Amino acid sequence: MFRNYVSGALIAVMWVISPLSVASTNLAEVANEFAANVAQHQYVALGEQSHGAANVFNFKREAVKALHKNHNFTVLALESGLYDVDWLYREFVKNGASIARSAPGNIFYMYANSTEIKPLFTYIEQSHRTDRPLKLVGFDSQLTGGISKQFLVKELDSLLPPFNAQFSKTQWQAVAAVLQSVIEMKSTKPKNTDAFFELFAQLEAHALGMKTRPDFWQRILVGLKAQAQRQWQLSDIRSHEMGNNLVWQANQHQGQKMVVWAHIYHLQKERVDGTQNAGQVMFAQYPSAYHVTHFTGGKGQYIDFVSMKTRPVSALATNSVEFAANKLDCEICVLDIRTLLRKKPSSEVLLFNYETSVPLKDIAHKWDSLVHFANVTPSKQQ
Incomplete structure (x- = not known):
């Protein structure tokens, strides 16, 4: 069960998950609870620091399934080429060509070859046997598949x-x-x-x-x-x-609820470097309907999607959000950014590749919630 929790003046938690093993089947229950808490928004954006963290992928996969099954989300927008995904999905609908089998070489490789994400492609295929299929769309403007x-x-x-x-x-x-x-x-x-x-x-x-x-x-x-x-x-x-x-996809699917899956640099409501990004465009268009979740972790490893090498999560500063979250003694903590902001913390939070930190007060308004893993695990690429 979830419970309200406040740890001193450091951190306030909207939802805290009781300790559980990442490999536990309870991960789906955690994702279900998360989905229920964000489902009132029409556009739920699930960011990631790296394209190579297994339990982040697992959590996001289960959250997508829960949002679809229980909360009427019918579109999944994936950080992959607009044309490539459109063509691949058309072939599936028209000719039954498997999305899972067609993904390698066509969908972004860290997703297409991920052991953790492949079951999501299968789930999308199976959903088309029901009266509420989950549609897969791409939104990357870069077309290299x-x-x-x-x-x-x-x-x-x-x-x-x-x-x-x-x-x-x-x-x-x-x-x-x-x-x-x-x-x-x-x-x-x-x-x-x-x-x-x-x-x-x-x-x-x-x-x-x-x-x-x-x-x-x-x-x-x-x-x-x-x-x-x-x-x-x-x-x-x-x-x-x-x-x-993304705005075009939203217009194509008027009235439908959409999950957006990509790197946090694209999805947050404003880039750190001031460049106008996808999240800023979406937030300007749908200020009350667009919810952004950032994923972080206290320790562990992830796959660097450029070098494909396994890299460690950086040692945490004692004033970091992750350091404070670790003290909550939960495998996964879901934190409400608005509550954190009201505390006016001087703490830092990991932003990119589990090594670059920024002051929370400078970045938190760009997210709505934060999912913290006590231990980040590397994705398995096939």
Whole structure:
């Protein structure tokens, strides 16, 4: 059972879970309680410090299932390419192609190859045998999955309106070659970027005449433009466009409740470095409906998704939230950020890769709740 708890003046807890083993089947019960407490929000964002923590993945997986089964959440938006996930999901619905089997090479690799997340893909497939399926969508503006590399430019070519004097086949072929190299991450900055983006703007205008999902393809084109600008080191608005993709998904699923799964840097209501991110876009659009949860831990290990090496959680400062949470003697603590803020703590909290800390007073307004694990465990990648 959950209970209210206050430990001195250091930390106040909205929900505290009694000690339990992370491997225990009670993990699902913990996630169910968490889901019940956040279910009044239409958009529940589940962040992560690293893409490589097993028990964080386990908790998030069970929370998604609970939100779907018990609280009518019908959309899961995953940090993976907008086109790749759309194509993969369409193939599943139309032809029965397994999401779990299709995920590797197409969905972000830390998710697609995770032992902890694969059962979620199976759950999504099984949900389509019920009267309330859980839909899987992507929202990343970066399009680098195998599906994008193989099909995106070809499908766009097949759906574009007939070429004309305003936008010719020769112009399209020139743009298409660059876009394919951008998707394959092999592009080099053109000598005249202004000329390229003028041509790209002509493509966007031409694509407005598409008969099939013109709004979807406009989002794809915006993502490709942002991806090119990032590769060419002109600007980095990837996360901002991820937010626009999320708002677009919300509009596509009007009235439906959505779980959003990604790195906390994308989901929190404002980035630490001031860059406009996805969470800031969502919060501006849905200020009372958007709930953000951050995950942290007191000790343990995780997988670095760049090097794929196992790394330790940094030693905790004695004034950290995690240090105080460890004293609560629970395997998982769910903390209410508003209560923490009222205490005006001078403590720090881990933000990124379980090693970078920031003062809670500077960051806490960007989250709504915090899930603390006494021991973080590394994800198992297949």
